[in-house]
Amino acid sequence: MRLRLQLMGPIRVTDARGQDVTPRGRKARGLLALLGTAPGLRMARAQLQDRLWSDSAPAQGSASLRQSLHELRLALDAALVGGDGWVGLDPALLSVDLRPVPGVGGVTAEFAEGLEIDDPEFEDWLRDMRLSLEDRPSVTDLLLVLEEARGESPQARLLADVVLQEAAARAAVLIPARVVQGPAMGTGLRISASCLGQPGNGGLMMLVLRDMTSGEQLWAQHYPLSPVLRGLRQTGGTVALTMIQAALQVAGQVAVYPLQGVFSFSRTRLLGADQRLRQAEGALPTALRAFLRYTLIIERQTPDPVAALEEAESLCRLAREAAPADPVALAMSALMQSWRGNVSGALELARLACRVSPGHDLAHLALSQALSDAGRDSDALTALLRSDAGPMALLGQASWRMRLALVHLRLGRLAEAEAAAGAALAHAPDCRPALRILAALRHHRGDEAGAADALAALRRIEPDFSLHLMASPDYPVTTLRRAGLLGITRSGL
Template sequence: MDLLSDSESVLPRLYLLGAFSLTDRDGTDRTPKNKKSRALLALLALSPRGTRTRIWLRDKLWSESDEERASGSLRQAIFDLKRSLEPLGEPIFSSDRNSITLHLEKVWVDLRAFKNGEPMPADLDPQAELLEGLDIADEEFEEWLMMERSAWETFRDDMAERPEATRMTAPVRAVRPSSTNMIAIGLLPGIVHGSEKGAEYIGDYIAESIARTLSEYQPVDIVDLRGGFSPSEDISAAEPDYLIRTRTLVVGDSTSVTFLVYEPGSNALLLSQSMQTRQSDFYEDEFALTNQFVAQNVDHLAKIILHPSTRRQGIRNDHGALLGYRLLAGMFDLDASKMETARQTLVRAQQDSGNALFPSLTAYASSFALGECLGGWDEARRDETEALARDVLQDNPFNSISLACVGHVMGFVLDRHDIAAEIFDRAVQLNPMQAFVWDHLSLHQMYCGDLEKARASSDRAVLLGNYSPISYTYETTACMIATLQGDHGRAVQLGRRALVKRPRFHAALRYTLAALGHMGNTEAAADTRARLLAIDPDFADREVQKERFRLPLPDERRHVLDGIAKAGL
């Protein structure tokens, strides 16, 4: 019995499980005779959106040919495919000078339908080999096919195991103080395909780093379920709010890592993010690519926790969840009343938890009073800020966010750049995956006059923080540094990126205006000037401008102020 819906039954059907075949709307076999044509369709059907570039397709089907011959062979394969598919009536694929696209809305593909949970034909065998018997004499195609088969088998096996996923692990138990309702993250055993010994390490490194980095914004229960962990019976039982794991596939030097987040109980998949690269790239440049993947998924997971789906409202995710993450993002609204509310919330959190993060954030909030004139600044405020910073340092926190906040206070607020340098060094060593840490290290290096190092640190912050709710602040720091270096085109580009996300962000407006002034772009400068004065009318005063640019670098400060003057202020 055919279980396909009426809308699906009128589409041509492409079968990838088992022997490759294509049937028209009436069920007549329309499978292309040419093997390369069948391979071309398969490559498109298994691409994320049904589209591949001509270069990518040439490399997979004619990798041993030179560019001219490979291009000619691809053109011939496209011609043959179009001719063989004419009986279908409406074209199901198209091509242009750069890419080829299989229109997925015009053809039913068994593997895609299976993954989407759609009804399947009764004769479909999910255990069948993917693209059985499709033999193309090209090493690149064979390696691609091996990867796709392994990925499909992993997905199929994972689907079969999901109902049993939590039963296979030890009972989940975690310390949960009665005064708090912390989010609990369970680490499931990683899935590894391939014989490479480093694959398991890569997966564990990513899962552990994501959990640890998230916990720096507020204490989070991390429950390790990978080794049958079972604490003593006097610890109260509690099921994790989220389960995370990695799946690592190694084929030759190619490695694919997927980070997965599940909902306990239903085992619904809440997040799946993948990266594919050479295995050696995971370790290069001090894990730069891997750390970027970690930072990206920290922000994805934080978003899931802060904005759960309707069915997840019953979890322990109360308004205290990831308080540090939310307050840090909220500070950059640059609203005086919101800043005061944030300070009061931090004082209460500091009293309730005793965690070093909250006094660090309280001290950090003072930098806005000084740099953005939010909340007022006087000697009493300075003494209070210094006392908070010193108390945090005395506690010797193992939290990179806390250290970055205190480092910024010591340098920017208290002018103790020697102490700040040591603090930032500790922060980066503790967690090189925190964009916030790299961004404030960059600001420190900028204030100390080392613009080359500042730019390198800022570039890393922008890369790591691409998905952060305060990514615009990292782009603004990069804009500031580019302006000071005289790279005004880059400064304007970065400033505009930041202002798209936060149109009223003062620092981005100021430095973009200075860069536009130096570029002589009077029209854009006039628009930016009007936007800035609308939210900061005092900035028209030259003395106020000097206060807004608290740069201990005379030449660079003069350069920025000259740009502001050229922009009409």
């Protein structure tokens, strides 16, 4: 049976039918207030006894705690759980609601309103909790609430905590969201990690994401501990992407960054993303607006590329003024320098972005581009491969696969380049660069039918396309031209 615990206003427990099953005892309701705001919804029995029966003798306090827990169990049934020395609420059977509710005269009701327990320790805790909730984030902010990591040993708990903290920090920047620990209210995700066993001995880490409001489980996955320990950033990137995707499910009216639009190749989606980002403040949304203009410019999807370039460079300056060490702002500035042909400037900015945030996906994408510009193609491939597990790279697979295709082309690895371009097209069917590469490489190896298919798709999404245009020096196929792979422009296909 699914239960809902409402803690703003008078404490109230309702079942799936909406019937009130709140325990009548004040101490039982005090237990609900304590457990409902505890990390992981669980507390030590000794701590509960100290909070509610601090004036009682130990034996009497223990007996009183057992009596109140019995009353609570009658109300909650299986939703009240316990173990060796601890008591808790099962989040799979009970959801905690800390959303604000209107009180008398329209004023927001206070936490545990009307609950009076004559114990100094509880009174101090209740006062502090009410003050902390007065300073809580606005309900318009999306939250990532991290529960206390669990594990069978300190080392296992530390590993789970590292993964949670790493992933949440990376996801929060890109959603955007606030990362909090402990009691929180609003819209967002509640995230837990538990480790069973030890690395090397078949140990597993389980991660669970739940909707804060409904308690609904949105995602759960287990990972073998040994690979996690060997690749913390890769695991963190994957978990961060999952947090971003789950956040989109619960966002409702909360504004989130349109990352899928930013990394698309569709003019409509790019311009739509620009309109949404225009309403946000800060270095990241400003730098993302520069990135989508960069795409519009290189893909011939803006009627005035000179003005678009000036706008992109202006946005880069604004982003760096807002946050001089932001890796996305630095990476975008590096890409703009690459477009301008300033190889040394692009390398300097990209390297700085990588020093500020080692392994950052967009920073290494920009570094790969700058190294290609410098003729260091093997180094460009190494830099790119260091970025392909980050959340931005996972969201923008088409862009990262296209960069990989171009690096392979420069290295003369035509089969690998064709495979990477095919992967980019699978992620983004409107990816024009992928279709150009596929058309050229298929023709080069004698696959006329495959080349014709790629050209037909290109003509559908690029109305002014022609083989004559593709052969012109201003058309964006520089890497294919340098590699002598534009024979298709003379094919008549």
